[in-house]
Amino acid sequence: MTSTTAATPEVAPFRPFDLIVLRTRRLGPSILRVTLGGPEADGLRGGGRDRSLSVILPAGPGGGEALVPAGGGSTGPARPGDERAARRSYAVRAERLRADGSTEVDLDFVLHGDGGPAARWARAAAPGDRLRVLGPGATDHTAVRFRPPADTDWVLIRADETALPAAAAILEWLPAGLPARVWLEVPFTEDRQALNTAAKARISWLVRSERAACGVEAVRAAELPGGTPYAWIAGEASGVRALHHHLVRERGFAPERVTSAAYWRRGLSEEQARRADRRTAERPKTERAEQVAR
Incomplete structure (x- = not known):
């Protein structure tokens, strides 16, 4: 997704x-x-x-x-x-x-x-x-998906441990002083890392071994800044999908201002996930629409 x-x-x-x-x-x-x-x-x-x-x-x-x-x-x-x-x-x-x-x-x-x-x-x-x-082999390429529009006032970042390297690199890239709300989920306390950023970032570590409220609940409970947002959310597919739904349907984010990336799917290898994506893409559009509506 x-x-x-x-x-x-x-x-x-x-x-x-x-x-x-x-x-x-x-x-x-x-x-x-x-x-x-x-x-x-x-x-x-x-x-x-x-x-x-x-x-x-x-x-x-x-x-x-x-x-x-x-x-x-x-x-x-x-x-x-x-x-x-x-x-x-x-x-x-x-x-x-x-x-x-x-x-x-x-x-x-x-x-x-x-x-x-x-x-x-x-x-x-x-x-x-x-x-x-x-x-x-070229400087600009589709492997870069974090692309906030020029009118972005603040960014929201949500990642689990599989997306932590990308989130850390994004934080280093952000311009100085840009407000950012960041939630990073890891299995253990010792998995937390020192992160460098010139942005005005508020970083929350969600540690599963400490029974932290993870997933969409951590963001749902937060008071977010005003202004025009841009969100980048990545990690396990079902959690990414739930947070995308929360931001767009409940928080009113414009869909084009939310970049969602499913880095993995619970219970599936990457090959199995690719095959599932191909099967979904091959279904008639009406069938896919009915599945989304349910």
Whole structure:
């Protein structure tokens, strides 16, 4: 479920990049940062905010190099016996130049449960390991969805731990003095992070292990600023959908001023979620309208 306000490029110029693990660092019980580099990292283009890329990994436990078709299309086996590659989307937490002029890229992996193929890879990652990603090769691209209109008076940000890297990068991007109301949901107290922003941001951490009121309830109970808002909400699909409904139907936000991004769906892998989206898109429009109305 994604809606975006401002105009974005029609085509995301994504292409494969082979990156090298430089180091890893545990940020909390649930989050592991992997810093990547290598010669091909210099070709990645920024955009900041919630810019994402796709991590390409074999879906099975056997390891090996994942297959990426020309043009960065959907992954799959090219020959009999090849493992199907799993593709997982991750927001770029940070990108920076090193003293030698090369580029470093930080990706933060959530480690809840078995975490799936990407989290398993991250747990075992060591300096020198290689990782293939599909990333943008142009500065402006559809991987950036946080696009507040020019007349925005204040912003609302709501993210769970999967969207925390994007929310943190957005906060760093916001102009100085812009009012922001921010709710960040994490599993444990130790998963909270120091965040940098020049915005006039009021940040509330919602810690599930502390039994905090999470989801739409935390925002519903809040008094919001006046003026023209822009909202960016990301995380688990049902929670994103509920908050989108609250902002538009109950708070009166204009739908085009709310950007919603479902980073994951409870009980579904990313491949299963994509298949469900395709099935929904293939249904007749009247059937989809009836389902929304119910």
